[in-house]
Amino acid sequence: LAKTTQPISMDSYEGQEVNITCSHNNIATNDYITWYQQFPSQGPRFIIQGYKTKVTNEVASLFIPADRKSSTLSLPRVSLSDTAVYYCLVALRGNTGKLIFGQGTTLQVKP
Amino acid sequence: GAVVSQHPSRVICKSGTSVKIECRSLDFQATTMFWYRQFPKQSLMLMATSNEGSKATYEQGVEKDKFLINHASLTLSTLTVTSAHPEDSSFYICSARGPQGRGNTIYFGEGSWLTVV
Numbered sequence: 001l002a003k004t005t006q007p008i009s010m011d012s013y014e015g016q017e018v019n020i021t022c023s024h025n026n027i028a029t030n031d032y033i034t035w036y037q038q039f040p041s042q043g044p045r046f047i048i049q050g051y052k053t054k055v056t057n058e059v060a061s062l063f064i065p066a067d068r069k070s071s072t073l074s075l076p077r078v079s080l081s082d083t084a085v086y087y088c089l090v091a092l093r094g095n096t097g098k099l100i101f102g103q104g105t106t107l108q109v110k111p
Numbered sequence: 112g113a114v115v116s117q118h119p120s121r122v123i124c125k126s127g128t129s130v131k132i133e134c135r136s137l138d139f140q141a142t143t144m145f146w147y148r149q150f151p152k153q154s155l156m157l158m159a160t161s162n163e164g165s166k167a168t169y170e171q172g173v174e175k176d177k178f179l180i181n182h183a184s185l186t187l188s189t190l191t192v193t194s195a196h197p198e199d200s201s202f203y204i205c206s207a208r209g210p211q212g213r214g215n216t217i218y219f220g221e222g223s224w225l226t227v228v
Contacts, residue, residue, distance in 0.1 A: 034217075036219075041202065041222065041224065042221060042222060043115075043117075043204045043206070043219030043220050043221050043222045044155070044204075044219045045219070046216050046217070046218070049216070087154070087155075096143040096160070096208065097143060097144075097145060097206060097207060097208035097217045098145060098157070098160060099145070099157070099206070099217060100157060101147075101154045101155040101156070101157075102154060103154050104154055
């Protein structure tokens with residue numbers, strides 16, 4: 001399972017776009033990149049998943065460069081409720097579901 | 112709604128007693144589930160892989176005799192913390208891979224707070 005590196009914390013203000021970058025230099029050919037969000041005292045919640053280029057859903061976008069050694073989660077126009085810990089994970093899609101979590105990025109959104 | 116559900120969400124037990132936490136997959140079968148523990152302001156740490164019908168696989172450093180895992184059916188895995196001590200107090204989370212119809216996503220339970228007094 002590829003190791004990931006993210007900033008420990010980030011601050012933002014309401015209404016701004018937030019970009020969180022994750023480094024995964026040892027990503028394998030068949031690995032997918034998945035981002036989760038976790039609020040205090042709750043289990044992680046799936047945000048988005050991608051393999052290459054760009055993926056967008058109703059809550060976020062995921063940008064993955066051609067070499068796939070990093071990825072960037074983009075949250076448009078954040079609100080106070082987006083204050084949470086964000087985890088970037090790399091794993092083989094279709095595996096049993098075993099995930100190894102890194103430290104995550106604590107995003108603090110200020111009014 | 113929740114795809115993976117845990118119960119109880121909070122439990123307090125006395126030191127030396129055992130406590131069981133349940134993890135259920137709703138509307139789908141999960142031959143494999145995972146158990147994590149999380150201390151305050153720390154990341155999730157994988158404890159073990161729960162395999163339906165067979166023994167669990169524990170991560171290095173996790174005491175299998177202390178954290179008993181039973182995966183007796185395709186929708187239920189249980190974690191029993193035996194002879195609990197205050198240092199076992201933590202947030203325990205389970206996960207399972209959802210069905211193909213739900214994008215093959217890995218879902219997490221709501222988590223269970225264990226406090227040992």
